[in-house]
Amino acid sequence: MTEEIIIAGFGGQGVLSMGKILAYSGIMEDKEVTWFPSYGPEMRGGTANVTVIVSDTRISSPILQEFDTAIILNQQSMDKFEKAVKPGGTLLYDPNGVIHPPTRTNINIFRVEGTKTAVEMGNPKVFNMIVFGSYLKVKPILSLDNVEKGLEKSLPERYHKLIPLNLEAIKKGQEIVETMQAV
Amino acid sequence: MGELRLMKGNEVLAEAAIRCGCDGYFGYPITPQSEVMETLMARQPWNETGMTVLQAESEVASINMVYGAAGSGKKVMTSSSSPGISLMAEGISYIAGAELPCLIINVQRGGPGLGTIQPSQADYFQSVKGGGHGDYKMIVLAPASVQEMNDFVALGFELAFKYRNPAMILTDGAIGQMMERVELADFKPRWTEEEIKVKSGAWATIGKAIDRERNVVTSLEMDSAKMEANNLRFQQKYKQMEEEDCRYEEIMCDDAEYILVAFGTSSRVCQKSVEIARAKGLKVGLLRPITLFPFPKKAINKLAEKAKGFLSVEMSAGQMIEDIKLAVYEAGKNTRVEHFGRMGGIIPTPGEVVEALEEKFSWEISYGVKRYY
Numbered sequence: 001m002t003e004e005i006i007i008a009g010f011g012g013q014g015v016l017s018m019g020k021i022l023a024y025s026g027i028m029e030d031k032e033v034t035w036f037p038s039y040g041p042e043m044r045g046g047t048a049n050v051t052v053i054v055s056d057t058r059i060s061s062p063i064l065q066e067f068d069t070a071i072i073l074n075q076q077s078m079d080k081f082e083k084a085v086k087p088g089g090t091l092l093y094d095p096n097g098v099i100h101p102p103t104r105t106n107i108n109i110f111r112v113e114g115t116k117t118a119v120e121m122g123n124p125k126v127f128n129m130i131v132f133g134s135y136l137k138v139k140p141i142l143s144l145d146n147v148e149k150g151l152e153k154s155l156p157e158r159y160h161k162l163i164p165l166n167l168e169a170i171k172k173g174q175e176i177v178e179t180m181q182a183v
Numbered sequence: 184m185g186e187l188r189l190m191k192g193n194e195v196l197a198e199a200a201i202r203c204g205c206d207g208y209f210g211y212p213i214t215p216q217s218e219v220m221e222t223l224m225a226r227q228p229w230n231e232t233g234m235t236v237l238q239a240e241s242e243v244a245s246i247n248m249v250y251g252a253a254g255s256g257k258k259v260m261t262s263s264s265s266p267g268i269s270l271m272a273e274g275i276s277y278i279a280g281a282e283l284p285c286l287i288i289n290v291q292r293g294g295p296g297l298g299t300i301q302p303s304q305a306d307y308f309q310s311v312k313g314g315g316h317g318d319y320k321m322i323v324l325a326p327a328s329v330q331e332m333n334d335f336v337a338l339g340f341e342l343a344f345k346y347r348n349p350a351m352i353l354t355d356g357a358i359g360q361m362m363e364r365v366e367l368a369d370f371k372p373r374w375t376e377e378e379i380k381v382k383s384g385a386w387a388t389i390g391k392a393i394d395r396e397r398n399v400v401t402s403l404e405m406d407s408a409k410m411e412a413n414n415l416r417f418q419q420k421y422k423q424m425e426e427e428d429c430r431y432e433e434i435m436c437d438d439a440e441y442i443l444v445a446f447g448t449s450s451r452v453c454q455k456s457v458e459i460a461r462a463k464g465l466k467v468g469l470l471r472p473i474t475l476f477p478f479p480k481k482a483i484n485k486l487a488e489k490a491k492g493f494l495s496v497e498m499s500a501g502q503m504i505e506d507i508k509l510a511v512y513e514a515g516k517n518t519r520v521e522h523f524g525r526m527g528g529i530i531p532t533p534g535e536v537v538e539a540l541e542e543k544f545s546w547e548i549s550y551g552v553k554r555y556y
Binding site for chain 1: 188364453534
């Protein structure tokens with residue numbers, strides 16, 4: 001199993017930390033993992049993206065042209081990464097911030113109302129965990145137990161009291177994800 | 184099994200230094216390697232192991248602090264990125280001339296000049312062919328993963344002390360900023376004064392005993408005959424490095440007709456290129472030099488026998504290609520050697536590498552035979 005994922009959105013949406021929790025959960029599942037961020041001036045206020053690779057075997061290139069899964073959280077990222085999903089691959093997006101929904105016909109498309117649900121849950125910060133939950137629903141590559149361990153590992157101890165809230169958000173994301181297109 | 188963590192390459196360099204019993208780090212911040220000192224400062228190893236961590240006023244100061252501390256037989260290091268390493272070049276030459284062990288880390292960024300903060304491999308020449316003045320060489324280790332960033336800190340020190348010579352870890356912003364699963368080394372205590380006396384008492388300035396001559400640490404020798412003798416000794420040492428400490432990895436080279444040669448980040452890209460090319464029916468392998476000096480000449484010599492061509496893949500205008508060509512020439516072969524690279528902080532994609540290979544070796548690929556030049 002090798003899963004090559006791009007997570008892309010605005011800086012501040014929790015793109016990099018979602019990737020980090022995903023990667024740490026992968027380690028808990030005894031997988032090889034690579035987390036490769038875009039870094040540099042583009043991070044400040046602009047778009048942020050991170051490539052995460054989870055694999056049973058040694059990981060090759062962190063620089064990729066195409067991905068098994070794209071998690072897209074704004075229009076700029078949709079413009080850039082919709083075309084980078086492998087045929088038969090998966091695209092997951094939040095319609096809030098995406099003006100033009102994806103049009104590809106040879107990929108699986110899922111939608112999650114993450115922004116809206118986060119507001120309903122009373123904490124906009126859990127947005128990225130809702131989206132992460134939706135991802136885990138459509139690509140169950142990691143067990144929830146290991147995700148919980150991954151959260152413990154990646155969050156500093158002073159934030160451990162927030163783990164139940166994060167898990168709740170993940171479960172919410174698993175419930176609300178909608179299938180738009182299956183190929 | 185050691186402790187498993189998800190860490191950035193730069194953070195791992197710092198953690199590995201503490202864990203291998205490093206005595207001192209002297210540095211000056213520069214993107215994309217600032218996390219090295221940041222991590223050290225946050226970890227406060229002076230409380231834990233007694234390791235010194237010091238932010239100097241400049242790169243020139245930090246390399247000279249390394250020079251001084253290395254003279255006392257301590258395990259010391261610095262890290263910087265390309266422009267900072269240029270500033271250190273004088274000090275590195277002095278350290279090599281004074282025959283002192285130390286570890287220097289270059290997390291490369293694009294150049295020349297201030298260039299860019301994005302990754303590059305354009306400091307290959309600077310690292311393996313001098314950088315500073317005079318006939319000196321450094322052992323240059325090129326990690327290709329965060330795990331190797333961990334492993335090569337201890338290895339770098341080991342080789343530096345084996346040869347009483349500076350060793351360099353040559354990496355780049357991509358591996359420095361990337362997080363991967365890493366198994367950390369176990370803690371080793373710093374050497375005691377007594378251990379340093381036994382290991383390095385013959386040359387280090389650890390206090391003069393009455394029954395021996397003074398140990399002098401200098402690169403200066405006004406007597407030309409003696410200076411030539413020094414140089415001959417250095418050359419002997421560099422030759423020994425070539426014989427005993429050349430490291431490389433071959434991936435799918437056994438039946439390969441085309442060999443990609445790449446180190447560090449570009450070798451990771453090329454691993455994927457090999458998969459893509461093989462899926463297309465092209466027999467492609469990868470030779471990954473782990474030490475850039477000593478360069479794996481013998482491996483190239485051997486591969487040149489049957490390979491139809493070499494493609495040097497570098498994030499530069501083509502620097503390592505010169506060493507590949509020399510190795511092919513020394514083997515008495517005239518196998519074609521080509522280069523593909525991106526510059527200015529751009530990392531080539533795996534597909535781009537395959538396209539370059541198909542274009543540069545289109546003649547061989549269409550006729551299926553080796554073409555000489």
